[in-house]
Amino acid sequence: MKKGEGQASGEAASRLIDQRILDLGDWRGEALARMRKLILEAVPEMTEEWKWGTPVWSHNGIVTTGEAYAKVAKLTFIKGARVPDPTGIFNSSLEGNARRAIDIREGEKVDASAFKALVKAAAALNSAPKKKATPVAKKAVAAKKAPAARKQSAVKKAAKPSGAKAKKR
Numbered sequence: 001m002k003k004g005e006g007q008a009s010g011e012a013a014s015r016l017i018d019q020r021i022l023d024l025g026d027w028r029g030e031a032l033a034r035m036r037k038l039i040l041e042a043v044p045e046m047t048e049e050w051k052w053g054t055p056v057w058s059h060n061g062i063v064t065t066g067e068a069y070a071k072v073a074k075l076t077f078i079k080g081a082r083v084p085d086p087t088g089i090f091n092s093s094l095e096g097n098a099r100r101a102i103d104i105r106e107g108e109k110v111d112a113s114a115f116k117a118l119v120k121a122a123a124a125l126n127s128a129p130k131k132k133a134t135p136v137a138k139k140a141v142a143a144k145k146a147p148a149a150r151k152q153s154a155v156k157k158a159a160k161p162s163g164a165k166a167k168k169r
Helices: 010-024 027-042 112-127 135-159
Strands: 047-051 054-058 062-068 073-077 100-104
Touching: 010 027, 010 047, 010 054, 010 062, 027 054, 027 062, 027 073, 027 112, 062 112
Parallel strands: none
Antiparallel strands: 047 054, 054 062, 062 073, 073 100
């Protein structure tokens, strides 16, 4: 299957991931295979999927994707910005508000125990109950929207020609 084609889950996805690793045929395939093994060891209930032409590992939602580029094998954690990273294993996409990634270059080895802890934490985050917005949080959102609303009304007022006469009835 070519990159960007189709989606699969379960055994079909596992076969596609196996094929991707074989097709790479170099250190990137080896790195991806090693990380896959660690992912499945960390969370045995993890589901393998194939989306967007790339391996995806999910547990109550996407945990990570595994991509291969010319100079890196990359694992992107969808909610990585919210996952504790005490060992500093994330080394890419650090500026975003949601994702974090691990870029693995040729010859590099990722600390297995630190990586497994990261995978477990990301899976646990997907399983955590969703928090409802508190009244304080709702007020903060409303306060952020209010200046925009005031600005719009000011723009509307400014758009009206000054000295325009009222319509006659």
